[in-house]
Amino acid sequence: MPTPLKELESLLYRLITAPSGVGEGLASERNLPRTGLGAIVLGDERLSAEERADIYANMYFYRLLDALKEDFPATRKVLGDDAFHNLVTGYLIEYPPTQPSVAECGRFLSRYLRDHPQSVDAPYLADIAALERATVEVFQGPDADALSAEAMRAIPADQWPALKLRLHPCVQVLDVEWRVADLLRAVEEGRDWQPAARGAAKIVVSRRSGRVRYRELEQSEYRAIDAARTGATFANICDLVAEHSGALDPVAELNRLLARWLSDAIFIV
């Protein structure tokens, strides 16, 4: 009797993803025929059945390791290659890929790092991974025409107070406990990096002309963006900026912030 296809695929899946290799995976298989994997997979004098399955096991791990290396360069820099390799081994056991796109495989790395022993020495790891993941998501996030200076000038003055600025659909605002933006920038620019300092911050991640940018938000800016997200009018935003910036000249302050929002493509109209 041939092995039913579903059983065959499930067995191979378990062997290929076994964390310590096909050999150990085989040891925990109870329903294999007495002749072992050789009854199912053909071996020859060049490669045994187990060695052939091992080729797939290696490709599985290294393909995902490579994908995660590419998406999490700073997390890897902080950990070093060996610790990153071990991290990925554990991560794939807890969060095996389920999506058709390999770009989704890092979706839960930050969550996995929150309670990971590596985070005892470098408690900012989960935040740096969250920022790196956000840059991946924003890079491929939805398109929309960002608010431009020309578009703003074209709006009649009497319509400004009731105007609603809407957040660009690809923008993300991260809530972090460590100042990780500088660390990521240092790694991206190939400079020496310093461990992130403790300090709550909001980081905005946006995209302009196809390029992802990120920076910490000032308090008044964060209030304004948060308010815009829930439908605040331009008049509400002016009030928030005046209240939270502590600036002597709220109009000048608002103009300064508007210029940054335009250049970071934070809003659409």
Next chain:
Amino acid sequence: MKRADFPFLGFGVGLRRPHYSHIVERRPKVDWFEVVSENFMVAGGRAIEVLEDVRAHYPIVLHGVSMSLGSTDPLNRDYLKKLRDLAKRFDPAWISDHLCWTGVGGRNLHDLLPLPYTEEALSHVVTRIRRVQDTLERPMLIENVSSYLAFADSTMTEWEFIAEIAEQADCGILLDINNIFVSAFNHRFDPNEYLDAIPVERVVQYHLAGHSDHGTHLLDTHDHPVRDEVWALYERAIRRFGAVSALVEWDDNIPEFAVLMETADRARQIYDAAARTPTEQSLDANSTERTGKPALPADHRA
């Protein structure tokens, strides 16, 4: 489905991220591009922008890696819907994926795993290809994969398996010449026998790629130039199948775009030379035409 239902695109290359700027800025003289469908199943951003630009200037084909036709999991409806939407938006000359499974139990291995060549697997895959073709409202192509293991349960050869599936599902075949070569070495079969068993009218596209030699086995790594033995097999395929669009795949250690273009040009030169010098094989009963020449379109560089 027959080959004449599809255009002859000529000699193309895979669209890969390191070449995006070069292609958009320089518009190199390439016949067509193949794009990996999953890379463009995103909401927006640079990839979509580049694909829109590329599509405005070149024919494209959508080539997927995650349809998982051989999996015993249900077909991923959401994935198929995204693929259909992508096809509606970018109007590819055709859509292809692999004759393999990529995961089971809701998990994805992100690899192309071989099937046992059994009646069960055959009817399973045929049913699924028919469903996919209904959903996509067009015929698709299935590609032979490189494999490193074979199953004791198989009751037919790989070439019998793929030929029978294509006939029963009424789909086309994307013949990966390098994959035939790699699997022939790994499983000790004659690649010529494989070619000779594939129904001529089903073959719509070739893949050409490089592999790496690990002594005990060859790995389909797409990180080397196409080897001479694979070029020779390609030439033999041309004599049997005639005018089939060819595509150069390079996914790792990706060289400058010029190297891909040279490889596509070499594919064209071999094709042109084969078209000029008919051989015994092109006269045999399995050939496209019995005129002594492969069937060439009037202007295959259009």
